[in-house]
Amino acid sequence: MTDAFRETVAAVRERATPTDQERERLAAATDRLVARVESATADLPVGTDVVRVGSTARGTWLSGDQDIDLFVRFPPDLPREELESLGLEVGHAVLPDGRAEYAEHPYVTGEFEGYDVDLVPCYRVDSATEARSAVDRTPFHTAYVEEAITPELAADVRVLKRFLTACGIYGSDLRTEGFSGYLTELLILELDGFEPLIEAVADWHPPVELDPAEHGSRAFDDPLVVIDPTDPERNVAAVLSSTNLARFQHHARALLAEPAIERFEPAEPDPLDGATLESHLERRGTTPLALRVPAPDLVDDQLYPQLGKSRLSLAGELDRRGFPVIRSAAFANDHAVLLIELANDELPAIERHAGPPVAVGEHASAFYEKYEAGDAYGPFVDGGRYIVEREREYTTARDCLEGELFSVALGPAVENALEDGYDLLAGDGLAALLPEFEVELARYYDPSP
Amino acid sequence: MTDAFRETVAAVRERATPTDQERERLAAATDRLVARVESATADLPVGTDVVRVGSTARGTWLSGDQDIDLFVRFPPDLPREELESLGLEVGHAVLPDGRAEYAEHPYVTGEFEGYDVDLVPCYRVDSATEARSAVDRTPFHTAYVEEAITPELAADVRVLKRFLTACGIYGSDLRTEGFSGYLTELLILELDGFEPLIEAVADWHPPVELDPAEHGSRAFDDPLVVIDPTDPERNVAAVLSSTNLARFQHHARALLAEPAIERFEPAEPDPLDGATLESHLERRGTTPLALRVPAPDLVDDQLYPQLGKSRLSLAGELDRRGFPVIRSAAFANDHAVLLIELANDELPAIERHAGPPVAVGEHASAFYEKYEAGDAYGPFVDGGRYIVEREREYTTARDCLEGELFSVALGPAVENALEDGYDLLAGDGLAALLPEFEVELARYYDPSP
Structure with missing residues (x-):
């Protein structure tokens, strides 16, 4: 290994390691917070304990991070509804200004002595394999790492x-x-x-x-x-x-x-301005189409998979229908945007359509009869299959996107939003995405690994 | 089986069966021709015999056909050169106005009493498996069919x-x-x-x-x-x-x-006229490109495979470079024509180009370094591979066809002809193929199985 590598890593380590003062302050604040949780849980009808989890508990947090995660463990035979209501009750008692969040199950997040605190109720199971939800595993992860790490x-x-x-x-x-x-x-x-x-x-x-x-x-x-x-x-x-x-x-x-x-060090790109956008559009010569809707009201862990699924479904459909995709992307902010950039905006009036192999009997005959009666070119035979050259359903990418929008598998919230109305931006119309998506578009037009 | 089927077949059989008069005339003419061959071979330094082959010998010829095929068999130890020269000598003696043809090996073709005659020299081998060339097998085929057929x-x-x-x-x-x-x-x-x-x-x-x-x-x-x-x-x-x-x-x-x-009954299509061609071009909205050269001077059995290979190579190259092929065809007459009909005539300035998986070490690094230095978009990573969006080499189908014409595998005679100069006809320019290819184009635009 080179000296340069080791010197670089040493310098990063130096910066990332919390100071003794940070550690002491965190330890003291955590102790006080744990005491508050213990007092808030003392009178509960069920027995609980408090576990410190997360990177601060494991000693692997970054200098400057201000997170304390505490899990309150309840007996495994407690009905789920009670766990949730008692958990929120404790959370609000400890963090009077905190607010409930609903991930896989509810917890309370708030501030304490300048730290960002998550107070999460979970079950005190005997091993991680018995976890009823992901959070039940976390104490085991913390215990494993605490034990193993130097x-x-x-x-x-x-x-x-x-x-x-x-x-x-x-x-x-x-x-x-x-x-x-x-x-x-x-x-x-x-x-x-x-x-x-x-x-x-x-x-x-x-x-x-x-x-x-x-x-x-x-x-x-x-x-x-x-x-x-x-x-x-x-x-x-x-x-x-x-x-x-x-x-x-x-x-x-x-x-x-x-x-x-x-x-x-994370590199944030310079936001994209209108003139730069225009020069990229011109230089690329492609057909970008963007669907824009008000962002569905979902947490990121639900929104982004839905956007990703919708984007891939639409891009796949366009590709299958003869409009090859150069790239596609999804952005979310106040609006959600599906951007699909295509090689062509137009295709000819006819398309080549391959039917079944002539050998497959009834199937093949049905195909032949269907098209023989119509005004397609053919059917003729190529490589053992029936082929027709039939009228293409969509000759422009825009018609294809709009025509097939609701025929493909979209994320349900994205589908609802599109049904309520959308903007379809094309070519220079992409300028309407600025300044809201000036950073996302800057990354799009200057992509790096 | 339906009566209609049997009646139809019976009617066709009636028409196709030679009359007694045809048979007798053919038999008499063949006898006289065999006698001429036997007298022409009587004084040769090697022993020969004459075999009647082909459909007239097998009794399977169609009424109206006027072909007699005779094979002159030479001893298998005769050197090939002597077989060829003696074979042509006999052929010219029997058919003074005949001419030599050179298929797999030379023979003489000419007319005798109104029949089209082929006089072919071959080796008298003991079985078809010992054939030195395809013609040596023919007498065995004739013998097999004669024996088996009713x-x-x-x-x-x-x-x-x-x-x-x-x-x-x-x-x-x-x-x-x-x-x-x-x-x-x-x-x-x-x-x-x-x-x-x-x-x-x-x-x-x-x-x-x-x-x-x-x-x-x-x-x-x-x-x-x-x-x-x-x-x-x-x-x-x-x-x-x-x-x-x-x-x-x-x-x-x-x-x-x-x-x-x-x-x-063979159906010959009505020749295509200019107005009909124009209406097809308009209706299809595609980008047809035709390369036209003077037809190479080759027998059909050499010309058509070369045209087919050239056509598929060029169509494949255009397709790989983003110009999908609707259909392609090759015609020959006084000119030879490669017709390739494309979906697009233009593509944008950039193309998506996938590199190796990032995991493949040196290969991947070389790709990254090559493009990092240039002005392509990227490299970035998608699905585990490096991707760049680089300048497209050809943005029009015409440039692509002309630019890659000699980089693909063409038939050698087609390549020579193209090197000597060609016409590139596009769109309405296809009218220049009329009337020479009026029948071929009629079939192209009314394709059937």
């Missing part, structure tokens, strides 16, 4: 988190489809540090499977599989997309080739 | 030949890629008549294999395999294309569904 490796976890953040792939939410904090910790533990991890990643040939506890009990279809040491049936990297794994590989190689502290 | 089946061979001719698939030359006379005979013999053959063909699921002598000794990759009863290693249907087999199936079904004597 201060040296914790520092390398911080370096890796900075690196993944700079690459835009840190986060296991369904918008990012990247690496969770726990996955980051497991990778550092399993590969024994940042440097050996980066060297390994540069040479990975996905699918890659890691099984720290050597207890994996089923097969996964994901590009990266990291068997959860607390649950042999779970892939901790299930959310990671193949694109983001490839991006990790790309950036790992780039870091090895040219180590630089900038590689650990 | 007058009733011979009449059905004639019916089948009429039918295949009407379908445009009779002939094993490389322009037609259809059924040889011998194949026709074997099918009638194997299926025991025209009616059972047509019923079987309607239900065939290619690949279909027939082995009349039950001695096939190797596998074939062809859609129809008929093992030669005189040679276990040969597929008599090797030349038949899958398209033409499918057309046979189509027409067999049509004949069963609606028997009619017209189905045994």
